[in-house]
Amino acid sequence: MREKEKYANDIWHSGFERYLTKQPWRTVKKRDAATVLVAFFLILFLGALVFVGWFDASVFRGISRKPTLTPTGMPSEFPLRCATGNLKQTCPENYPTKHNPTTNPDRPSNLTSTCPSYFQWIHDDLRHWKETGITQDMIERARKTAHFRLVIVNGKAYVEKYRQSIQTRDMFTLWGILQLLRLYPGRLPDLELMFDCDDRPVIPSKHFRGPNAAPPPLFRYCSDWQSLDIVFPDWSFWGWAETNIRPWKNLLKEIKEGNSRTKWKDRTPYAYWRGNPWVSPIRQDLLKCNVSEQNDWNTRLYLQDWVKQSKEGYRESNLQDQCTHRYKIYIEGWAWSVSEKYILACDSVTLYVRPRYHDFFIRGMVPLQHYWPIRDNSKCTSLKFAVEWGNNHTKEAQAIGEAASNFIHEDMKIDYVYDYIFHLLNEYAKLLKFKPKIPPGADELCPETMACPTNGIHRKFMEESMVLSPSDAIPCTLPPHDPSVLGSLRDRKDKSTKQVESWENEYWEKLSKKQ
């Protein structure tokens, strides 16, 4: 199963990892001596230029990341500081260790806001340990499938690595956690956790019933209703190097720009999907709904060939150029698919094929408000009806597309992704029954030790997604656990899905009577 999982994975990798450089951060590449020499002389030359004053300082402002100083004399930004030559890379000591946004007179925003409602699921994901707490022994039992153990002590991160993950998932996940530590320095309590970077959940709830069940707490990117895995935002928020998908913050801006290029009404009035069908039978099944001589299910489906795309510079896979249809289909791959958030961000109506898995944010979205539910057992008829309904009710359809877009661009902006991780880890840490200790022999992990040995697109994405200074604000306020809110959300979802299904039935019955 493992091997299959590795290669049959999510849509976006079709055996891609085999020929792309694997895990460059682990094999420190020896720099070419010539490059170093050239760089050295270049620096000397530029230094001389600046010294002689040939360069106006304003020319540099745009390109250099020279730390600017606050009135108190502290640097306000802390860019990557890589050791030069053969010096061993260490972690800089000058980054603030306390988060105190109110003491900075330039940055007055100590206002607190309530977190978006999907944060409530944090309580739900951790409820299994609410009574018992989490013991060291429970964590050890989660090690079986984990890729790494993360320990945070005094605001610093330590990692024990167990297995190679797919592509660089583990690396970018850890990168994200390091950025959180920089955003809110000193705010997270000490903690210890196990993380599994594979796709499908592995802690079946049926094995852990009753008061003494003691399930192992294991973090991963998705779960389902039969599993206890704790859901954590996936690596792609900090960039997905292997598919050329840049970090979330800037990608969202690009998608927004792409959205403004074509108004909803002027978009192609069909349902669009582009992906790799070979990762799951339900995707192959979806291809049967493509437009053909015999049938028009109102769809336009395309294959994504990542190998070809990578050779051609990803010309056809730019996400910001894919907001050209009124409707976009979301369908799971081997498990949840990273493509979900990009599809929902487009202002198009997302036609959401009934899923099995959930990631951290989708539980806050509701059919008919944020997306249109599609049956998994009769996709073609369901899709045809959805598109026809939308083209008959353009105002309503447009509103659904906009609501999803707003959710993604506002409630899911990178600040809230960090806040989600903050609260998840903070609530998790409260459950620990022991004091986490630095694993013997573990080195501190910091942006410098991770990013400096890498190069190419991995390095580029890390620099792009690096947090340069502590946040101006404190994290949003986590709403308290209220099972009735989550219960009524579930009811609402069921009700609107059933509503759509009954409309569909009516429509198809009427048509069959006509014939």
Ligand SMILES: *[C@@H]1O[C@H](CO)[C@@H](O)[C@H](O)[C@H]1NC(C)=O
């Ligand atoms: C924010 O800071 C100002 C000035 O220090 C203070 O008066 C105000 O009460 C603070 N607001 C909050 C919500 O903490």
Ligand SMILES: *[C@@H]1O[C@H](CO)[C@@H](O)[C@H](O)[C@H]1NC(C)=O
């Ligand atoms: C679906 O149909 C369109 C239009 O005929 C075609 O361009 C496309 O390649 C088809 N997709 C697949 C996956 O066969």
Ligand SMILES: *[C@@H]1O[C@H](CO)[C@@H](O)[C@H](O)[C@H]1NC(C)=O
């Ligand atoms: C769309 O409108 C046409 C024309 O009024 C009607 O025949 C058809 O049933 C409608 N379809 C849906 C799904 O509302």
